[in-house]
Amino acid sequence: MLEQSTADPLDRVFAALSDPARRGMVERLSAGPASATQLAADHTMTLSAVVQHLKVLEASGLVTSHKTGRVRTFTVEPEALGPAQRWIEDRKRAWHRDLDRLEDLLRQQAP
Amino acid sequence: MLEQSTADPLDRVFAALSDPARRGMVERLSAGPASATQLAADHTMTLSAVVQHLKVLEASGLVTSHKTGRVRTFTVEPEALGPAQRWIEDRKRAWHRDLDRLEDLLRQQAP
DNA sequence: GGATTGCTCAAGCATTCGCTTTAGTATCTG
DNA sequence: CAGATACTAAAGCGAATGCTTGAGCAATCC
Numbered sequence: 309m310l311e312q313s314t315a316d317p318l319d320r321v322f323a324a325l326s327d328p329a330r331r332g333m334v335e336r337l338s339a340g341p342a343s344a345t346q347l348a349a350d351h352t353m354t355l356s357a358v359v360q361h362l363k364v365l366e367a368s369g370l371v372t373s374h375k376t377g378r379v380r381t382f383t384v385e386p387e388a389l390g391p392a393q394r395w396i397e398d399r400k401r402a403w404h405r406d407l408d409r410l411e412d413l414l415r416q417q418a419p
Numbered sequence: 420m421l422e423q424s425t426a427d428p429l430d431r432v433f434a435a436l437s438d439p440a441r442r443g444m445v446e447r448l449s450a451g452p453a454s455a456t457q458l459a460a461d462h463t464m465t466l467s468a469v470v471q472h473l474k475v476l477e478a479s480g481l482v483t484s485h486k487t488g489r490v491r492t493f494t495v496e497p498e499a500l501g502p503a504q505r506w507i508e509d510r511k512r513a514w515h516r517d518l519d520r521l522e523d524l525l526r527q528q529a530p
Numbered sequence: 531g532g533a534t535t536g537c538t539c540a541a542g543c544a545t546t547c548g549c550t551t552t553a554g555t556a557t558c559t560g
Numbered sequence: 561c562a563g564a565t566a567c568t569a570a571a572g573c574g575a576a577t578g579c580t581t582g583a584g585c586a587a588t589c590c
Contacts, residue, residue, distance in 0.1 A: 316439055323437035326430055327578085331506070338513035345536060357579055359537075364577095378536050378587045386514045393507050395442070396500050402449035403497045438548085456566060468549055470567075475547095489557040489566045 317369065321392045324368035329353070330361050334370060337384035344380055428480065432503045435479035440464070441472050445481060448495035455491055 324330055333347050348358040362382060365371045369388035373380050435441055444458050459469040473493060476482045480499035484491050 318442070319437055319439060322433050325503075325506075326434035326437055328427055328430060329578095331429070334510060335513070338510050338517065340517050343536080353578090354580065355537075356539095356581085360578075375537085378585095380537065384510070384514060386511050389507050389510060392436075393504065395436075396504050396507075399445060399449050399495070399500060400497050402446070403495060406449065406451055440548090454566080464548090465550065466567075467551085467569095471548075486567085489555095491567070 318391055318395060320368040321370065321388060324364050324370055325392070327361070327364075329358075330365055333358075333361060333365065333382075334384060337371060337382055338386075341381050341383045344382070347382065429502055429506060431479040432481065432499060435475050435481055436503070438472070438475075440469075441476055444469075444472060444476065444493075445495060448482060448493055449497075452492050452494045455493070458493065 325334075329351060332350065336342060336347060336350060344359055344362060345355065347362070348355045351358060362371065362373070366373060366382075370385055371382050372385055373382045375381075436445075440462060443461065447453060447458060447461060455470055455473060456466065458473070459466045462469060473482065473484070477484060477493075480496060482493050482495055484493045486492075
């Protein structure tokens with residue numbers, strides 16, 4: 309059994325995106341796949357730290373990776389953004405629905 | 420001078436959304452404003468804890484609040500979701516752009 | 531075969547997070 | 561005025577985060 313932790317995938321996606329370094333890596337990867345060392349070149353921190361960030365991204369599903377020889381190549385997985393995007397859109401929709409209902413009430417109250 | 424911390428607003432919005440309790444509060448507030456105690460009723464944790472979550476949400480700009488008498492009322496601020504939504508959409512766009520470019524290359528290579 | 535490269539693993543450490551408990555301070559209610 | 565109510569502020573604590581350093585190991589280069 310793969311210990312997949314009980315957390316909502318949304319938790320992991322939003323948490324992954326809350327770090328500027330990780331967002332940077334996703335941005336970089338949206339322009340095409342890259343290796344860990346290539347990704348590390350953009351940052352001042354250790355390769356070790358970069359790899360740890362990449363693990364967080366992979367755990368969230370935002371990127372996948374496969375190893376060929378000694379280099380591990382990372383690819384962005386835009387599908388994983390879907391739930392987050394949908395959650396945000398749902399909030400906006402719900403809010404507008406509420407606004408409209410309020411307007412109706414006001415219109416009835418003071419016609 | 421208001422000590423506003425140097426973090427990117429995106430950091431704070433995504434971080435705020437990474438907690439299910441806080442997302443729950445935003446969902447609740449999308450249906451209309453509510454007080455701290457009303458919001459606390461939905462959760463098993465202390466009012467104190469709920470208030471701390473609400474502070475995080477307010478610091479991110481996702482909600483605002485104003486106090487009348489002894490009750491503080493919270494309102495959702497859907498505008499604050501804009502940057503996050505845009506960031507996500509930009510990623511998807513960038514990725515598709517890259518895909519298209521790749522297809523072009525393949526088409527040229529093997530016509 | 532020996533050095534270099536690209537990553538992996540584990541330990542350690544300071545900081546931040548998510549909570550609780552405790553102790554207030556206004557505000558409203560009877 | 562005596563509660564009860566609605567929050568506020570602060571201290572404390574265990575767990576999670578974001579790093580670093582150091583040590584290793586397989587793939588590649590000369």
